Amino acid sequence: MTLSIREWPAPERPRERLEASGPRALSARELLAIVIETGQPATSDRPARTALDVATDLIGYFGQASGGALRGMMKGSVAELCRVPGIGPAKAAKVLAALDLGRRATEEERGARERIRCAADVYALMRLALRDLAHEEFHVLLLSTQNEVLRKLQVTRGTLDASLVHPREVFRPAISEAAASIILVHNHPSGDPTPSAEDRAVTRQLKEAGGIIGIDVLDHVIVGEGRYVSMAEIGALG
Secondary structure: OOOOHHOOHHHHHHHHHHHHHHHHHOOOOHHHHHHHOOOOOEEEEEEOHHHHHHHHHHHOOOOOOOOOOHHHHHOOOOOOOOOOOOOOOHHHHHHHHHHHHHHHHHHOOOOOOOOOOHHHHHHHHEEEEEEHOOOEEEEEEEEEOOEEEEEEEEEEEEOOOOOOOHHHHHHEEEOOOOOOEEEEEEEEOOOOOOOOOOHHHHHHHHHHHHHHOOOOEEEEEEEEOOOOEOOOOOOOOO
C-alpha cells in the first residue's frame, strides 16, 4: 500500500509543519515531499518508502548538478526525473511545475507600494473602502521603515470596543511582516468622524502596547462622510 503524508505522525508531517511555521521552516526535501505527496509500497525485496525518502533520493540524484540540486532538477525533463524510483510522469510534472513557479516568482517585479506621508494619504487610501459601510470596521496599515504600506489588515467589524480590539490581533501580523510602525483606521457610519471615548481608549491601549514591543502607532484616522479626523493631528494619540 502506498504511504501518504496524511498517514505520518502529525508532528512529522511537512504540510502541518508548513501551516504552523511557514515554508521557510522546512528543508528542501520536506517541501518536495509535500509536492510528491506519496511514497512507494513495500515489495518482496525492499520496505515501504515515504514521500520524504523519495524526495531525498531526488535531491541526491541531481546533487552533482552545477548550481545545486534544485537548479539541476529545474533544468531536467520529465523523463530525467522519472529515473528516480518513486517518481512517475505525474509527480515529475508537479515537481517541475512547482520549481518553475518559484523561478517566475523571483522574476516578478514588486509593484510600487503606497507611501503614507500624512493623514490625508491614509484617508485617500481607505475612504472608498469605508465610506458607505453601515457598520464600523477597524483596520490597521502595516508600514515599512520608509512608511510604505506592507499590508492592509481588517481587525474587527462592528461597534468599536477596546475589549474586541486586542493588541494580539493587531501586532501579531505586524511582527510577522516585520513592520516598523502601524496606523489605525476605522469609520463612523454616522458620517461624523469626531473621536468617541471608546476610540480614545482603543488608541491609548494600542499605543501603549506598541511602545512595549517596539512598533510605533503613528496615527489613528477616523473616516467620516467626506472628511476625516487624525488623532495625531489633534494631539489625541496618547
